[in-house]
Amino acid sequence: MFKLRYLLIVFLFNFFLKSAYSADCNINVSNTGPCTGPLNVTVSDQTITNSGTISLSDGTSRFRRGIDNSGSKNAITNLNTINGTLSGTVEGYTWGINNPGDDNTVTNSGTINLISESVGAGSYGMRNTGSRNTFINSGSGSINATSTSSLGYAFNNDGSNLTFSNSGTLSGTSTSSFGAGFRDRTGATITNSGTIRGTSTSGVGYGLYLTGNNATITNLSSGTITGSTAGIFNSGTDVTINNSGTITKINNSSSSLSFTGKLPQYYNIIINSNSSYGKLSSTTPSESLIFGINSGSVVSTGTTYQDVLTGVSASNLSSLTGSYEAYNWTLASDGTNYDLTVVASRLAYNEIVTTSKLVNTATQLEAIRTKGTKTTLTNTLDNLSAAQLESAVKKIQGTTTVKAAAQSVQAQSSFKTALSTVTSPGSSSSMTNVTKTKLLLIYKKIIFMQKFSLQIILMIVLFLIIKIIKRPLMH
Secondary structure (H helix, E strand, O other), X not given: OHHHHHHXXXXXXXXXXXXXXXXXXXXXXXXXXXXXXXXXEOOOOOEEEEOOEEEOOOOOOOEEEEEEEOOOOOXXXXXXXEEEEEOOOOOEEEEEEEEOOOOOEEEEOOEEEEEEOOOOEXXXXXXXXXXXXXXXXXXXXXXXXXXXXXXXXXXXXXXXOOEEEEOOEEEEEEOOOEEEEEEEOOOOEEEEOOEEEEEEOOOEEXXXXXXXXXXXXXXXXXXXXXXXXXXXXXXXXXXXXXXXXXXXXXXXXXXXXXXXXXXXXXXXXXEOOOOOEOOEEEEEEEOOEEEEEOOOOOOOOOEEEEEEEEOOXXXXXXXXXXXXXXXXXXXEEOOOEEEXXXXXXXXXXXXXXXXXXXXXXHHHHHHHHHHOOOHHHHHHHHOOXXXXXXXXXXXXXXXXXXXXXXXXXXXXXXXXXHHHHHOOOOOOOOOOHHHHHHHHHHHHHHHHHHHHHHHHXXXXXXHHHHHHHHOOOOO
């Protein structure tokens, strides 16, 4: 009997404990205590508030939500906590507050903290797919969304005509994919006076990840927009940014990005082709930016990209020249716009030495460089001025004709004499002894190549002569 009473007490204790801490959230009712989401809101014209703690279930559903509002004209507010660390095996999405409804006002003044560790599971702190909604993350509001294997967005917008303001903190993190503070696909109106950041350890991290058209971004003086890759990525058309705060970097592929106010610290143009590339038009710019070409851009040597910057002056640019991979770039103003010109970072030897009589030898030297087998030698040639290179090629050619195959000793002596002339103390094209030694090695390589080619020719000629001798006489 005692044992049965004991078991009954334990059962009742666990039942009430589970009810107190693991009860499902009630539908269409404000929450004051702990409950397991989602808190579903299906009514309209209501005020629903969470002042307790909503925990997301690590269950079998692909869509796990804290608050889910499908109604319209509601006021949805989180004053306390929505959280969840999900480590199950189910792929899908985790949403702190999900809003497919229209004409609602959704406010976060508490904490939304989500961590998705499931394979392929994304985390969205707030998500909007409805129309004409207003979202507010107040000064005390903190939204943190982390995914270890998929997307980590503090806010994700797929709806239309969204107005969003932030004076708190938005932080989106992914260890392997995209991490963004705010992901906008449809063109939102965003005002920031707090912090918006995106981080990724092995993917890309953007504070604002903009692909929608007609977005308007206002970053106030206390606002900071930053990311591990860039503060803002933009590919949307007719996007406007007004800035008086801090934007670390903008990566832009759109040809219609407008900017007003304090320039970002860095601006990277994204070049997709000779006709598709980013353009920035600035009004009343202040301070200066560091211009660059974004990694992964597809550039063509000798190409000029027109009007990449408008409305800025030289004082707004830290430099008018730079490099990108195997290219050098230059910004040049036509008085109103800056054009970007990209050229190869080095010219081929036969592009530097253009005298018709020397081009063949310069081409052979370039072929040696292209093979990459004698980098020490070609690096030495690369460090010569145009005059030094042409003079060296001229002297080398004077001693590396076909005759060199039979006069190699004399040719080497002549080459040494010629090289000494080029590099004599009184010569305008003087070189170090190391350079002379390396050029001598280049010469020997050319002699060897020519000897080898001559031997092949002689063998072919000999073969033809033998065939002629053995051919029977014709009557």
